Amino acid sequence: MRVATWNVNSIRQREGHVARWLERVQPDVLFLQELKCEEAVFPAATFAALGYQAAVVGQKAYNGVAVLARTKFEVADRRLPGLAEDDAQARYIEVACGGMTMIGIYLPNGNSGGDAGYDYKLAWMALLRARAAALLAADVPFLIAGDFNVCPTDGDFAPGAISPDDALVRAPTRAQFRALEWLGLTDAVRALHPTGPVWTFWDYQAGAWPRDLGLRIDHVMLSPTLAERLVAATVDRDERGREQPSDHVPVVVELAD
């Protein structure tokens, strides 16, 4: 089974990129982030024509997550359990598919909104950990894929690509990510590529792409039984070099059947 995640920075701007990528890579499941649109204008027909059914959690202008799958699935949740009822940020989708639970996330960046914005990020991470703990306790095979907005270690950003006090690298952010790992989740890319740069994002500004000043912030985290099935984890960095690209590239994981 091939599962992927991609922050597309507007699905309406990147509809063609995603369609061509699906045809080329043929994933079973693709999680999308930063749709920047409501469900009503998500280009579902384009992907249906390629054999992919969509489930969309949309919002005008900001955030937005979706899953595309060519195998049958059912949506289990559209909001991270524990968040306030009136929390309208479209950042979470959970589906049951292929005998496992799959979660797609767009984790809050945490650099905007001052202290409240950063506190929201940490609270979100604590709730995500609680959800992971519940699934582990229930012995459900699961994965969490998406834009985590976390560089887990100093090896996960190019020197100079980011400020030391950025919300993506701040100590409390990393502590939350580390806690998720120590619950028993495996960072798929790092499990197979333990050292060296594996960037998934390059800023549009300051020549970050030509200078290769990237970050590794898009991750696929596997529960123990899925980690045992992990055979490949790759980052499709060529997508960053295309015309009018997203600032993120796809991360792809292969699980043995």
Place this chain on the structure above:
DNA sequence: ATGACTGAGCATCTCAGA
């Protein structure tokens, strides 16, 4: 030393991104 790009929307500026 400095600036710097992209997208959406009650839009010709602001907010957010990371």
